[in-house]
Amino acid sequence: MNDIIQTIALYAFPVIFAITLHEAAHGYIARMFGDPTATLAGRVSLNPMRHIDPIGTIVVPVGILIASKLMGGPPLLFGWAKPVPVDFGRLRRPKQDMLWVALAGPAANLLMAILWAIVLRLLFESGEREGFWFEMPLVGIQINLVLMALNLLPILPLDGGRVLFSLLPNRFAYKYGRMEPYGMLIVIALLATGSLWVILEPVMALGQGIIRLFL
Numbered sequence: 001m002n003d004i005i006q007t008i009a010l011y012a013f014p015v016i017f018a019i020t021l022h023e024a025a026h027g028y029i030a031r032m033f034g035d036p037t038a039t040l041a042g043r044v045s046l047n048p049m050r051h052i053d054p055i056g057t058i059v060v061p062v063g064i065l066i067a068s069k070l071m072g073g074p075p076l077l078f079g080w081a082k083p084v085p086v087d088f089g090r091l092r093r094p095k096q097d098m099l100w101v102a103l104a105g106p107a108a109n110l111l112m113a114i115l116w117a118i119v120l121r122l123l124f125e126s127g128e129r130e131g132f133w134f135e136m137p138l139v140g141i142q143i144n145l146v147l148m149a150l151n152l153l154p155i156l157p158l159d160g161g162r163v164l165f166s167l168l169p170n171r172f173a174y175k176y177g178r179m180e181p182y183g184m185l186i187v188i189a190l191l192a193t194g195s196l197w198v199i200l201e202p203v204m205a206l207g208q209g210i211i212r213l214f215l
Contacts, residue, residue: 004066010132014140015061016048018112018147019081023051025108026084026101033097035090043084056080083157095166095173102162109148110207116140117214141211149203150196155187156180 024045027038038044043051052058061079091097120137128134152160157180165173179186190196 004070006132007065008062010135010139011061011065011143014116014136014143015057015079016052017140018109018143019057020046020048020051021108021112022105022147022151023081023084025104026086029104030084030086030091030101033100034092035087035101037087037090038084041085051081051084053080053082056082095170098162099166102159102166105159106148106151109144109151110210113141113144113148113207113211114214116144117211121215145204145207145211146200148207149200150187152203153187153199156183158183158187 023043027044030037031039031044045051056079064079086101088094088098088101091101116137120134120141123134123137151158152163154160154164156162156165156177161180161183165177168176187196190199
């Protein structure tokens, strides 16, 4: 039981920090490109309480962490936050600007992974090589790379789906957009079959390569 509590404590701050900046970044970039919806809703904020979804941010991740520990496997994580409201119709160039709004979240996660890597290097150079505080930046790197890779999947309503929608010619984009109601079901099916982590591996490898530059 103590091991489970320690694991939850270890993951809590990196997870909350990761989702908060991810969601705030979407709203901030949307405001830059003309849509103040997230700002007016109070979602361009570093206050985690404005972004936490009780089920997706707390119940599901904690449940998966506990289950993975009880089964003796490595800690696993899957969850979500409350999506930041973006009115794409209020962007100055809705279809084109959607690309930058969508990329803002994964870019924030990559930046956070780099910051955690810098913290890890500073700890290592100061002689800290083990323990709770040394493990936390390792978790922070892992969490942010997973969130970056997951959100870059070209499946609506994930950020990668928005990016693909933005890049496709109008004729194909709006046909592609019809899959959005089924997007999360596809992600859950990939997760259940174990295919999700195989698909994420190339993006994870790229992220790890970038992180190694800072270690």
